[in-house]
Amino acid sequence: MVVVESAGMTDVGRRRKGNEDALYLDDQQGLYVVSDGMGGHRAGEVASELVVKTIRDVMAGFETPAAVDGSLSPVADRLVGAIYEGNRKVFEAGRGKDAYRGMGATVSAAVLTDKTLITANVGDSPIYLIHDGHIDQLSVTHNVVSEQAAFDPEAASSLGEDVKYLLTRAMGIEESVSPDVFELPFFRGDAVVISSDGLSDLVSPEEIQAVVGEQTADRACRTLVDMANQRGGHDNITVIVVKIKEIKQRGLIGKLRSGLARKAIGFLQRYL
């Protein structure tokens, strides 16, 4: 059993008219998702909503999608399946209606299982893990400058400002998509932060770590959004903060107890 304290917030920022970001968080499901949409005439909003809802539904569903990657655990595999499904939905919607043509979105998702944190992402919305005084990025930034830097740092630094931040991968642009996936154990006191680039462009990881370390999840979201707005708020700003408060050992008694509790709830739901 994992006890978490989580909060999420999205803000239109200072310069945009609409909010193309979408987010979803559910402690029960242990699922946290941020999506940053793109495309004119509200298409970006449609794309990010579709991504978030599809992932929520696939993760809540009972049918396990066919295994996609043998190197992943079953839950990680399911998350990748959910991202495939989200991509397919946006791609199809984009083809169905003229106003939606070319729309797309990023996605960054985290799943907390009993023992591990699973992250998956497409695009440039960062996922951070704060552990033991350090903040690490657990997502891969799919834009031109980051991909270039991976094999040729010199060429990357000479790229024009106008192309650097173009995405090299996004949801709904092509028929298939490949997310980057990571899975690792987490510990009491850790925190996971997922945001859109509206925050990470303006607030550094170290600043995020300091705010999350000092404030409640709810308060930290508010503070981070305010910081981005004070610095210009050029884009929509979205942030989810998840703090691991307690990890209860699931011994034999714990297992029995939660098993019984689940049966009792099932019984009540069925007969009341």
Next chain:
Amino acid sequence: MPKLTLQFKDNVVGEYGMEKGKGLTIGRLDSNDIVIENLAVSGHHAKIDSVGDGYLLTDLQSKNGSFVNDQQVTSHWLQHGDRVMIGKHTLLFKYEKGEERPASTGAPAGAMDQTMVMDTGQYRKIMEKAGKTTDPGSGLKGEPAGVLSYLAGGEGEVEIGKKLFKIGKSASSDLVVGGLMTGQTAATISKRPNGYSLSYVEGMAKPKVNGKAVKESVMLKEFDVIEIGNVKLQFVLKG
């Protein structure tokens, strides 16, 4: 929609309409959208992507380069009236009369602020052409793979082939180890964007890295020595 007019000296030799959401390629080979048969032109010379409201010209590392208004460019946001020189040919980029044009500040309106995606298929093609294989499934492009090499308690080496690699007494572990105090899953190694980390999971005996017990997790450095139960392993990067 803007139009490209292909000229050789003062003669118009072709006209091509641009479409939002559709890029095109320029080169000597027939597989291009705009074919220019001239030895000064590379097989795949340049491309134009439709990005947001604008059009982005990118030189595909051509032999003789691409020029816009007499300046050599690697990438350039096309504006009304731009003259693109490919070899001895000129492509004139023009919007229709009265057609809405993106702001003339180089990048289209708000390009820096807006989330936009490149034509990913074409991007991948350039990368592959440049001999850079991008494995879309892996976040550790071009980076070496982690391998555990036995120093004691076994022989040979085991590749860390999973995102979450389990080491412990349990038969379902990716690397099975013995030892009275060793947990069913004593430790896990996770692939991360910046390398590999080892975490303690369960069992009376904690795993050790370079002789130091791991209470939670540590990033692994090459040649670190890992002790779990009755085995001693060295972490090595390969490839």
